[in-house]
Amino acid sequence: MEAAVEVADLVVSRGGKEVLHGLSATVSQSSVTGLLGPSGGGKTTLMRCLVGVQIVTGGSVRVLGEPAGSVALRKRVGYVTQSPSVYADLTVRENARYFSSVLGAGDTTADQVIVDVGLKEQSAQLVSTLSGGQRARASLACALLGEPELLILDEPTVGLDPVLREELWEMFAALAAAGTTIVVSSHVMDEAGRCDRILLLREGNLVADDTPDALRRAAGTEDLDQMFLTLIRQRAEVA
Ligand SMILES: Nc1ncnc2c1ncn2[C@@H]1O[C@H](COP(=O)(O)OP(=O)(O)O)[C@@H](O)[C@H]1O
Ligand SMILES: [Mg+2]
16 A cells, blocks of 8 residues: 655754754554654654645655645645634534635534534534534544545644543544544644554654554563653664
8 A cells, every 4th residue: 555655854944953864754544643842852843844834854754646736635634723613702513604605615524513512512612612622623523524534633633631642642543543644743742652563762863663562562661651761762872
């Protein structure tokens, strides 16, 4: 099966500084891939490259068989940015229906995605009155509208309580099982175990690219925080 994402020798500079230093990775279809690693490591920058909104200095990014950012990908790729991308002065339903009309998806679809993310009770509530987690789910609902084949989610679980985080990860797994490819970032290492595959980014370099189990074995620890530290140290010794 063709990879959903193919990144080769990707170099990106931001603010006059190189922030991705020749990254290569692939993401397989119908899977949940976690972009993990500390803040400033390049997770958001890499996601922007996948969406095609980031100027790249070198290398190539192919998404669903097309160059990233192609017009043909507009409906096939969903992106939820780190800060909520819904309108605060509209209700949840108004937001969903607005984005739905832009995509030509219709009101029924809009109402369905609200149910899917568990916001049925809040559908008549203004986004400005939602909790952080509810707002994150409202953004997610809007990203689901076009039934994107690739869903790119930048730290969707930040600030959520453990129950909601668990629910979201279950939803990602269900979407992947139904055929959606999900790339999701987090700086919380204990979320890594929920991914089919982990790309560990640090200071613009790929420190690891493997399954959570293989990474645990390589680092000789079950603890994901410890695993990350061990892999960083191993890497530093090799360099
Ligand atoms: N708008 C920007 N201008 C200049 N540098 C930036 C900008 N956004 C991010 N950076 C830099 O790019 C690097 C990677 O940042 P980012 O991709 O946001 O990392 P992460 O999402 O992993 O926290 C950091 O060194 C950050 O300071
Ligand atoms: Mg980020």
